[in-house]
Amino acid sequence: YTNFLINDFDWNYNDINFESGIKGKILGNLKNINYETKNVETYKSRTTNELFGALGFLTELTMQKNLAGSNHFLTPKTLFRYSPGSMRKDLNAFRLNPTKAFNLNRLENMNNYETGLSSTIGFDYKIKNDKNNSEFDFSIAQVINEKENKKMPTESSLDEKLSDLVGHTDFKLNDNVNLNYSFSLDQNYNDFNYNEFGTSLNYNKINFDFSYLQENKHIGNQEYFNTKIDYNKSQNSLISIETKRNLITNSAEFYNLSYEYLNDCLRAGLVYRREFYNDSELEPENSLMFKITLVPFGNINSPSFSR
Numbered sequence: 001y002t003n004f005l006i007n008d009f010d011w012n013y014n015d016i017n018f019e020s021g022i023k024g025k026i027l028g029n030l031k032n033i034n035y036e037t038k039n040v041e042t043y044k045s046r047t048t049n050e051l052f053g054a055l056g057f058l059t060e061l062t063m064q065k066n067l068a069g070s071n072h073f074l075t076p077k078t079l080f081r082y083s084p085g086s087m088r089k090d091l092n093a094f095r096l097n098p099t100k101a102f103n104l105n106r107l108e109n110m111n112n113y114e115t116g117l118s119s120t121i122g123f124d125y126k127i128k129n130d131k132n133n134s135e136f137d138f139s140i141a142q143v144i145n146e147k148e149n150k151k152m153p154t155e156s157s158l159d160e161k162l163s164d165l166v167g168h169t170d171f172k173l174n175d176n177v178n179l180n181y182s183f184s185l186d187q188n189y190n191d192f193n194y195n196e197f198g199t200s201l202n203y204n205k206i207n208f209d210f211s212y213l214q215e216n217k218h219i220g221n222q223e224y225f226n227t228k229i230d231y232n233k234s235q236n237s238l239i240s241i242e243t244k245r246n247l248i249t250n251s252a253e254f255y256n257l258s259y260e261y262l263n264d265c266l267r268a269g270l271v272y273r274r275e276f277y278n279d280s281e282l283e284p285e286n287s288l289m290f291k292i293t294l295v296p297f298g299n300i301n302s303p304s305f306s307r
Contacts (some may be wrong), residue, residue, distance in 0.1 A: 003035060003037070004123070006033050006110055008105075010028070011029070012028075016092055022059055023060055023061070028291040030053045031051070033052070034049050036048075052085060053084075054104045058077065060076065060276070061075065062075045066304065071132075073124070073125070073126040074123060074125050076123040078121050079120040080118075081118050081120070082117050083221070094107075095156065095184065098167060101116075101166065114158070116146060118145045120141055122139065128238045136170070137168075139171075140165065148161055163238075164185060164186055164193055165184070166194075167185075168181070168182045175203050177200070179197075179198070179200075181198070182195075191217070193219045205232045205233070206229065207229070223246070224244055224247055226244045227242065227243050239258070243253075254274060264295065269291045270291075272288050273289070274286050
């Protein structure tokens with residue numbers, strides 16, 4: 001039995017502009033966790049109130065240059081973060097990325113809070129055209145902890161003094177083609193623990209999405225290729241086909257075929273899914289599900305009819 005009441009308070013001070021061109025900002029975050037639990041190993045058995053908080057100072061320097069009609073922006077950034085107290089062992093696995101590295105609250109667990117002293121270094125590099133539309137975005141970041149924190153999830157690499165070097169890139173070739181790439185480079189700067197490539201091809205009524213993912217070491221152990229095709233038959237209807245292939249076992253994991261009807265306040269769809277298993281003694285499972293979304297109220301899903 002668990003019962004939680006959680007309050008979060010975020011606070012940002014006005015930008016501080018230095019004569020050197022560096023811009024600074026003071027950040028604050030408070031989290032109040034109130035809970036009652038029974039027979040849960042990681043929590044106290046009595047009614048408990050906990051207060052966590054973090055204080056940070058974010059600095060950045062934006063440098064701009066015009067080249068061949070495009071504006072180039074290079075922004076080195078640094079975040080100093082301190083949170084007193086002691087946290088619980090966190091079992092919610094998540095992967096670090098450049099955006100999360102510069103947040104005060106990096107955990108994906110609302111019932112816990114990262115404590116300790118750390119700094120984050122990195123930079124953003126952007127290219128914008130003459131219409132101020134972004135054509136290229138690249139971000140990179142790494143977290144430096146004062147000491148190891150083995151209560152943080154291993155998958156995040158934040159349990160070490162030096163986290164993985166993480167980065168993300170978006171590259172818009174034209175109005176129809178978009179490329180993206182995310183990576184996680186081990187602290188030895190030799191081995192990639194995570195690679196994800198994505199390509200989107202948009203041609204009026206038909207859209208193609210291709211993605212490749214590879215995980216190694218503490219992040220995971222999987223490698224697959226995913227394909228999705230969307231066909232906009234009309235303004236109010238969408239047909240989608242999606243498949244995922246496991247490259248380690250060289251086998252398909254699932255096929256999805258769906259039809260959706262859309263308008264301003266309703267989104268209704270029918271999804272057929274064929275799922276495969278690594279165990280040869282198990283037959284592939286076929287399922288059919290009806291899904292409806294009432295904007296802005298939420299989703300209603302029917303039970304899956306399987307055989």
